[in-house]
Amino acid sequence: MADGDARSSAIVVRRLGRTDYRDTWEAMRRFTDARDPATDDEIWLTEHPAIYTLGLAGRSEHLLRANGIETLKVDRGGQVTYHGPGQVVAYVLLDLRRARLGVRQVVRRLEAAVIGWLATYGVTAYGKPHAPGVYVHGTAEAPPGAEGEAKIAALGLKVRNHCTYHGLAVNVAMDLGPFADIDPCGYPGLAVTDLARLGVRRTTAQAGDELVAHLVRVLAAP
16 A cells, blocks of 8 residues: 555555545546455545536536636536535545445445544534535524524445445535535535634644544444
8 A cells, every 4th residue: 555545444544635636536436447346445535626516416507606616527426516625525435235335324324424523523513314414503604594504514425336436525624715606515505614613623634534533433333
């Protein structure tokens, strides 16, 4: 394994640093196509330059206005989201048959990992059955009537040959302005926040190291 890679509970963790979104997406597809039943599962930690991605069912009307940021149609589930500096992205390359998990179970486990990790900071977070991702209350970013709710982590997966790729993105300390030019995850008026605005100061590398420990634990659980 290269520098920055580690093995934990049969899941290989790769710390990629900042990467081009398109290059990483293509690498995930190559990895998934080449793997066999003996291939280790992997989690890739990264951070991307500014880009909007639109999922398979994504609708262009959720792109509210042009602002010079590239938009890329990709093969994950979900609508539109934003990736940019100050956000930790964890790509989950998991053999579902070997793990004996369905995709909904994986989604719930990924959410549980983020919720458990945020709890270590004293931040109460939660998921929603019909709106994948992780949410928090009590944020100034939420619009009136939203009871202070804001999204801190977006989630979208692709299943190919019974294996997953794509994953989740957690806002750590970023410019949230580009979210104002889209309907985040396809929800008009959805507020978005990050760890810094919740009073938690971490770099993306620190946040990734802490988060991945929770991800490995929940994905390896029976």
